[in-house]
Every structure is written in structure tokens, then in C-alpha cells.
Amino acid sequence: MAVPVYRKATLVSRKESPRGYVHLVIREEQIARTAGPGQFVMVRGWHTGDPILPRPFDIVLADPLKGVFRLCIKVEGKGTRLLSTLKKGSSLYVTGPLGKSITEFDSAGTALLVRGAGAAAVVFLAETLSKLKKPVYTVLSASTKSRLVCRALLEEFSNDVFIATDDGTEGYHGNGTDILDQLIREGKVDTVYTCGSHRFARHVKALDLAGKVKGYLFLEGNMGCGMGDCHGCAVKKDGQDGYFLVCMDGPVFRSRSVVVEP
Amino acid sequence: MRMQDFSRDRLTSVSPDLSVDIAGVRFPNPVMPASGAYEVDEIHDNFFSPSELGAVINKTIFLHPRPGNPPPRIWETPCGMLNAIGIPSDGAEVFIRDKLPALRRLGPPVVVSIAGETMEEWIELAERIEATGMADLLELNLSCPNLSEGIPWSTEEKTLERVVSAVVSRVKLPVIAKLSPVVTDIADMARTAERAGAAALSMINTYKGMAIDIKKKRPALGNITGGLSGPAIRPLAVWAVYSAHEVVKIPIIGMGGIDGPAAAIEFLLAGASAVAVGMYNFIDPFTMKRTIEGIRTYLAEEGYSSVREIIGLAHVK
Structure with a gap:
């Protein structure tokens, strides 16, 4: 490390x-x-x-x-x-x-399901996967076209970028999870990273629990120090007592290991 | 430099002596972390070696494991922060097996911070820590504002006296009482702790407070209230140390918003024999190192040969 x-x-x-x-x-x-x-x-x-x-x-x-x-x-x-x-x-x-760097890149196809500022979190991963010639499919979501974040960078490193806007000003008029589900049905992805939306996180966790993909969440928390001193950025463990610290145990977590806020 | 500082021994001293005595334990310098605000691990060791500290201390342990409070656990405030961490803890067994030996190996004196939910727990934990032979001092965290048990260990004089004297009667280790400032007169509590047999005091723990998240229209912290720390509380903490120093003979470890040498020196002049850095470790991980070096520079510039010469110097006689 x-x-x-x-x-x-x-x-x-x-x-x-x-x-x-x-x-x-x-x-x-x-x-x-x-x-x-x-x-x-x-x-x-x-x-x-x-x-x-x-x-x-x-x-x-x-x-x-x-x-x-x-x-x-x-x-x-x-x-x-x-x-x-x-x-x-x-x-x-x-x-x-x-935080912990992502070190496993063995997936056959990776989807990045991101919304708003959450898009910034996955660019580095997209770049790494593209250097390794691993297929990357990005679903970039926002309320409206003018709020699409890190679009050019994600287009550079992804095999395909699918846009979804709530108001239909660009791309798919609807929920980004619909596009993710389509990618999974087509057999293009077996691993999903998501960031920027609790709704996306819940969806990815459900897919993970159903055994359809390996799901990962980029999480944030109220963080005072970023290095395990303040214990501020707690996230509840799923299936066991206690909390992870986003700064030390994450910020990327297997979706099934943490409780996603409603 | 003031005229009276031109005495012979002051002029000949090259590097001032930073060592202090806390209840018979020699600290090589007067700067340590506040409990729960600094982890000893590879990350921190890379900034500077914790072996350079005056003492090391753990995040308070309880007898049994505890998960801590639900988030949000911290909230920024002007010149400070509220926290309601709730002291997550692996419990005594894991602490004694895994963490205490690592603290012991560092070199500086080891202060073990403990807390009990019942009188029996205080005693059992104190005895178990003493039995390891790896602690130099015991700090009783009598003052965490975030515990749902709500037992006012250091806000009610009789209770404070009872718990301190119970622990003191069962262990030989010198006992530090960490006091809450949320009392009518902290000097009274300091005197009570001394009378009960405390060998030193840690002053102060955080002030109870709260913030409201105006977007969610709810208390900002999961625990509703939290403890306020940071430079916002420093004048309150300096006053607490000053007022206690007037009435007790036992050494005081001062803390509350120390962000560097100037703040630390304020506490020393107010009567603290050592100081602890809490929140500022989050902001600048070199704060404690800067503070040690800055105190040394201050002493040399002001013509003192030992930090002990300035302890309590601000008191108007």
C-alpha cells in the first residue's frame, strides 16, 4: 500500500x-x-x-x-x-x-453506474481498466444535460458511455438502472461500480445479492481526518454488528457488506 | 528577553530540557495525543515517529466490545467540531492482546484510557490493565458526553469521588482523572478527584453541544448531541486548567483546541504540566511534532533551561 x-x-x-x-x-x-x-x-x-x-x-x-x-x-x-x-x-x-486502492481487475466486463458528482470517483478506475484492455461500459446519469459530470474523460476511457437524464434533455429519458439491466441481460458486464446515488446503490446491492453481478459502492461519509483518527465516517456493516470506516476500510465496498441508507 | 533571564545557567543551556514528571512517570516532553484522536499505525508512523511523543495513549476502551454511535458522527462548527463517536471499542481482551503491546514497544510512557459502564467494570478493567505490566498510567475517561448510559461520572462530586477512590484503592498504577467541563465549577471537581486519590488530571473533555442540519431540519448528529472540541473551546479550557491549578497540587494534562506551540504554551503557563492534542491531529498530522519543536524554541528564546520553569507561571501571586 x-x-x-x-x-x-x-x-x-x-x-x-x-x-x-x-x-x-x-x-x-x-x-x-x-x-x-x-x-x-x-x-x-x-x-x-x-x-x-x-x-x-x-x-x-x-x-x-x-x-x-x-x-x-x-x-x-x-x-x-x-x-x-x-x-x-x-x-x-x-x-x-x-483509502484502499482497487486492485482486482479480473472482470470480463465492468459497468460504471454514476450520477452527478459521483462520476468523478470512477474516472481513475475507467482509465485503469482501459489500459488493461478490459471492457468498460459507463452509464452517466444526471437530472439534466447540463449536469453531466466528467463526460469527456469517461468517453475517453469507456468502450461505451450511455447517458440518462431525468428530463430527457439528452440520452435515455429515465432511470440509469434500466440501461445497466440491459447491459447485464446482454451479458456484457459481470461487475458494477456505482457512485453518487442511494437509489443506484440499492439497485446494485440487489443485483449483487441476487448473484447477477459483483457489485461495489463508492461511499462517502462525514470525514474529519481521512486516516482513521476521528472515526467520523462510519458506515453500518450488513450481516454483522458494528461499522466500517469509509476512510480506512473503503471508500469502495462490496455492496453486500454494507447497509445502504434508504 | 527580559532582564531577569540573564542568569548564568540560562545562558549556558543550549537545548532546553523538555521532560516533565506526571505522577512519578517521566515524559521526555510534554506533548501527547488526546485519547481517541490519534492512531498508532503505519500511516501515522510515516508522518513522524510516535516514539518522539511525550506519551502515547489509546482510544478509551471498555471491558466489552462496543459498536459506537450511528452516523452522522461528526459535524464541523466554527473553529471546531462536534463529535458523537460513542467510543467504538474492541473490548479489553483484543486491546490487551493486539494494541497495548504495540503501544508499549514505541518507547514513550503508555497511558491507558479506560471507561466503565458500572463501578464493577471500572475496577475489573483497571485491574486487568495493571496486570499486563504494559501501562505506566491509567486515565479514567469519566467525562465522555456521548454515552447513552448517561452516568455522570465526573459531573457529580460524590460519584466522582466514589469511582476514583475505588480504582485507586485497587491498583498501584497512578490514576489520571479526565474531567468534564460541563459542571458548575471544575476546580471543585479537580479538588474532589485529588482528594479521592487521583495522581493527575486530564482537563478537559469536550463540551456538550448540538447542531441542526437545516436541509434535513433535524439534529446534525445521529446521537442528537455531541462533544465540542477544537480552538473554539480553547479559552474555556485554559480557564479550567488555570482555576484547577490554583487549588490542586497534582499535575494537570491540559487540552482543548491545541493547534500548535503557542496554544500549548498557554496551557503550560496556566498550570498544565503536559498537553494533549486532539482535533488538530485531523487537520495537520504534524501538529504534535510542530508543538514539541515550538515549545523548545520558545524556551530557548525566552531563556529557560527547562519546560518545568514555565508551568503555572501565568498565575498572579
């Missing part, structure tokens, strides 16, 4: 795409060299007391040669708003790579 570092890093570029989502490219060579799919970083771009805690973000992509990695941040609270306004060349404090 790559051992995480805590470093002052530099913001190389910042770009909003789509509206309300900001892509940050950050230079920190050690993290860029050692990060794997599924891992995340804790980021702090302030010296203030409010906000005070660092924020967790999935690593969208890491470029070991250039020594940079990319994050995609949904701007919704105090911390993300501050991060979204940092200027090129600004300093940030980053801890990472954190």
Missing part, C-alpha cells in the same frame, strides 16, 4: 465544467506517483477556523510523469466554495493518497 504524505501542494489549473463543478489540477509528485483507482485525498485550502477541517475528494486522475493529479469538486458548501475560487499557483495542503 502506498503510504500517504501530508504536503503543501500547488494548484496548477482550475476549470469549471459543467457549471457548479470545478476541476483542480494539483502538483504533488508523491501523491501523483503512488495514487491508485478508488483512492482519495484530504484537501485544505485555508488557514481559517471556519472552515477548519480538510475535505475529502476522490482522485479523478493521477499523472505520475507530470507529478500532478486532478480533482473534480461540486461547489456546494463553505469549503468547496473556497477551493473553487483559488487562483492558479495557490498553495493547498493535501494528505494522500488515502
Whole structure:
């Protein structure tokens, strides 16, 4: 396992795409060299007391040669708003790579069922699978066309990207799970990773329990430290007592091992 | 530098002595983690070696395994955070078998933090920890605000006296009483703990508080209330330590929003013999190392040869 570092890093570029989502490219060579799919970083771009805690973000992509990695941040609270306004060349404090990297790539075909900001979590996995020449099918869902996140990156690394929007402004007018079910019926996928929707998580877990696919969930939690100190990011175990910590035991979990919130 | 600091021994001291004495146990420096806010593992060892700390401590253990509270367990607040973790614990057996030996091997004194749900549990746990021979001090976590048992171990004087004296009478290990600030006068509680035989005090645990999630229109924490920590409570904690130092002779481990050397020095001047870093370990994993180095620099710059010279120095005589 790559051992995480805590470093002052530099913001190389910042770009909003789509509206309300900001892509940050950050230079920190050690993290860029050692990060794997599924891992995340804790980021702090302030010296203030409010906000005070660092924020967790999935690593969208890491470029070991250039020594940079990319994050995609949904701007919704105090911390993300501050991060979204940092200027090129600004300093940030980053801890990472954190969490367990995905290391099993033996599936015959993988589906990535993602919605909203959840799309950012699976890009690194899509890239890894595509480098291994493993088939990747992405179902990218959003409320409307202008909220499709990381679309270009997912198109680059997937054999096919299927769009589903709630309002029908692009692609399939309806539920992304319908497209996933079709892919499974066609025998294209035996493994599914999902992120960004409780509804998707419940669907994938049901498929997993029915033995139709191996299902995995990218989870998030209220995370104070990202490295097992604060015990904040608890997620209830399924079938046994107690909790996992998203930061140490995840953030990617076999769907049948955790309780999915209603 | 003040004029009176130009005494001969101060000028000749090159590197100030950081060691302190907590109930007969020598801490090589006065900085340790607060219980439950720092894990000893490969991740943390890569930041800096926990062998550099003044002491090490575990997340409070109970006799039996506990799952902890349902999420959300933490909530950010201005200059602080609320937590309602609920002390998940593997229980005494696993702790003694797997975790305590790892703490012992690090080098610094080992403080074992324990809590009981009943008087019998306090005693049994204390005796079992002592029997391992791997602990230097016992810290009684009498003050977690998040336990559903709701037993006010350190908010009611008679109960505090009863539990501390019961444990003290059964073990030879020096006992640290970790006190709750949610009382009328914490100095009274400090005096009570001392009278009951506590060899040191940890001050303070978190303040009980709550936050409301305005989107969900419900309490932000799964446990409804939580314990407030972080720099937001620091002045309250400094006052607690200062007021206790006025009335007790036993050493105090001060904590509450320490984010670096300046805050730690405040506590030392207020009367703490050592300090503990909690929430700030989450924000900057080097906080404790920075604090140790910063205290050393401060002492050298101010002309002190030992950290012991500044303990309680702020008290107006």
C-alpha cells in the first residue's frame, strides 16, 4: 500500500465544467506517483477556523510523469466554495493518497453506474481498466444535460458511455438502472461500480445479492481526518454488528457488506 | 528577553530540557495525543515517529466490545467540531492482546484510557490493565458526553469521588482523572478527584453541544448531541486548567483546541504540566511534532533551561 504524505501542494489549473463543478489540477509528485483507482485525498485550502477541517475528494486522475493529479469538486458548501475560487499557483495542503486502492481487475466486463458528482470517483478506475484492455461500459446519469459530470474523460476511457437524464434533455429519458439491466441481460458486464446515488446503490446491492453481478459502492461519509483518527465516517456493516470506516476500510465496498441508507 | 533571564545557567543551556514528571512517570516532553484522536499505525508512523511523543495513549476502551454511535458522527462548527463517536471499542481482551503491546514497544510512557459502564467494570478493567505490566498510567475517561448510559461520572462530586477512590484503592498504577467541563465549577471537581486519590488530571473533555442540519431540519448528529472540541473551546479550557491549578497540587494534562506551540504554551503557563492534542491531529498530522519543536524554541528564546520553569507561571501571586 502506498503510504500517504501530508504536503503543501500547488494548484496548477482550475476549470469549471459543467457549471457548479470545478476541476483542480494539483502538483504533488508523491501523491501523483503512488495514487491508485478508488483512492482519495484530504484537501485544505485555508488557514481559517471556519472552515477548519480538510475535505475529502476522490482522485479523478493521477499523472505520475507530470507529478500532478486532478480533482473534480461540486461547489456546494463553505469549503468547496473556497477551493473553487483559488487562483492558479495557490498553495493547498493535501494528505494522500488515502483509502484502499482497487486492485482486482479480473472482470470480463465492468459497468460504471454514476450520477452527478459521483462520476468523478470512477474516472481513475475507467482509465485503469482501459489500459488493461478490459471492457468498460459507463452509464452517466444526471437530472439534466447540463449536469453531466466528467463526460469527456469517461468517453475517453469507456468502450461505451450511455447517458440518462431525468428530463430527457439528452440520452435515455429515465432511470440509469434500466440501461445497466440491459447491459447485464446482454451479458456484457459481470461487475458494477456505482457512485453518487442511494437509489443506484440499492439497485446494485440487489443485483449483487441476487448473484447477477459483483457489485461495489463508492461511499462517502462525514470525514474529519481521512486516516482513521476521528472515526467520523462510519458506515453500518450488513450481516454483522458494528461499522466500517469509509476512510480506512473503503471508500469502495462490496455492496453486500454494507447497509445502504434508504 | 527580559532582564531577569540573564542568569548564568540560562545562558549556558543550549537545548532546553523538555521532560516533565506526571505522577512519578517521566515524559521526555510534554506533548501527547488526546485519547481517541490519534492512531498508532503505519500511516501515522510515516508522518513522524510516535516514539518522539511525550506519551502515547489509546482510544478509551471498555471491558466489552462496543459498536459506537450511528452516523452522522461528526459535524464541523466554527473553529471546531462536534463529535458523537460513542467510543467504538474492541473490548479489553483484543486491546490487551493486539494494541497495548504495540503501544508499549514505541518507547514513550503508555497511558491507558479506560471507561466503565458500572463501578464493577471500572475496577475489573483497571485491574486487568495493571496486570499486563504494559501501562505506566491509567486515565479514567469519566467525562465522555456521548454515552447513552448517561452516568455522570465526573459531573457529580460524590460519584466522582466514589469511582476514583475505588480504582485507586485497587491498583498501584497512578490514576489520571479526565474531567468534564460541563459542571458548575471544575476546580471543585479537580479538588474532589485529588482528594479521592487521583495522581493527575486530564482537563478537559469536550463540551456538550448540538447542531441542526437545516436541509434535513433535524439534529446534525445521529446521537442528537455531541462533544465540542477544537480552538473554539480553547479559552474555556485554559480557564479550567488555570482555576484547577490554583487549588490542586497534582499535575494537570491540559487540552482543548491545541493547534500548535503557542496554544500549548498557554496551557503550560496556566498550570498544565503536559498537553494533549486532539482535533488538530485531523487537520495537520504534524501538529504534535510542530508543538514539541515550538515549545523548545520558545524556551530557548525566552531563556529557560527547562519546560518545568514555565508551568503555572501565568498565575498572579
